[in-house]
Amino acid sequence: MKNVRFDSPHPPLLSRANLSEQFKEVLRADIAIGRWKTELPSERHLSREFQLSRPTLRIALHALQSEGIVQLQKGRPARVLATAGTDRRKLRTKQVIILVNTRIQPDLTSLATIFGPLQAHLHRHGYGIQVADPAPQGLRHLNTSMTRIDAEHRPAHYLLFSVPAEVQRWVADNGVPSLVVGSRAADVDLPAIEVDQEAIMRHAVEHLVRRGHRRICLITLPPFAVGVAAGIQAFQQACAKLEGKGVKGRAMASAARPAVLESALRRFLTSTHKPTAIIVTDLEVAIGLYSTLAEMRLRIPGDVSVVSTGYWPLLDFLCPMPTCYYYPWESIANRIVRILNRHWRLNQWSHEFLKLLPDLRSGGSVRSVS
DSSP states (O other): OOOOOTTOSSOSSOOHHHHHHHHHHHHHHHHHTTSSSSBOOOHHHHHHHHTOOHHHHHHHHHHHHHTTSEEEETTEEEEEOSOTTOOGGGSOEEEEEEEOOTTTOSSGGGGHHHHHHHHHHHHHTTOEEEEEOSOTTOGGGHHHHHHHHHHHHOEEEEEEESOOHHHHHHHHHTTOOEEEEEOOOTTOOOOEEEEOHHHHHHHHHHHHHTTTOOEEEEEEOOTTSHHHHHHHHHHHHHHHHTGGGTOEEEEEEOOSOHHHHHHHHHHHHTSTTOOSEEEEOSHHHHHHHHHHHHHTTOOTTTTOEEEESSOOGGGGGSSSOOEEEEOOHHHHHHHHHHHHHHHHHHOOOOOOEEEEOOEEEOOSSOOOOO
């Protein structure tokens, strides 16, 4: 949907009647939550705040008067008569709930690159922000868990990070305004700011193949979240396309817990077909890989080259600094907040679908092999 300005003389998509209907619902919600208890601001104030023309604004006010919610007064602001017939407990608050699968990512450090700028932007616009696990007891209890979260917090929006497809389907089926950040399930109709897993994996594999690597390994989290499964599939497809050049790709999934990850890595790195290059998709996995290789006296990049599909500031402290893919999280956070604000203020929910393509930042973790 195109971004529509209220003050445009000829809105490209919305008629004056549609704008006044949307504005009426905004006023109704503000009255219901007690923003205006006795009277509304002046027409001049409302027109300036919401960037509406006076005629459009008056249509909405007359509609509210006909419903018995306000009383128009000549030469004075409209008087509030009722609370718009809305039970305050049923209203959604100006809160954003970020849904994350903490069973797979118990440490949220890897999400700090987006959480930091996102929190700053949300607070600047008056939003509260909380993090919740949609299914702490497993997907069998998803409906119970999400119903409890929704009833307790009544957030205006959900942001879906690294969650299973079942969670995306739940919010879509229940009509809760939600935005997917990462990867969206194919059968889910939600707005999404999506990481282009196929393009990243293809580029990472080709980057290593051009430097002579043929035994390439992907180490990632278990494929419970939509993006993880898409990443594994994209890696396998990229390797299959280069099979004629002798490329053999293997994928390994491990929970981001030190003991589990170290055990899995040791088995993999002592196998007959030990990889010459490893692609990692998570911060904890990257740190665990560096630590395990050091304990096994394997050098980076002398014995094994490493590429990370994401960037986190902690990677700067690893030696050598890993080659990684960098996302402009500040601008992404700004775009997310613009989408949420449009819905909160104007009741326009976005159907935006954007694919992100990061930049490759070269480090010292990749070498060429003969």
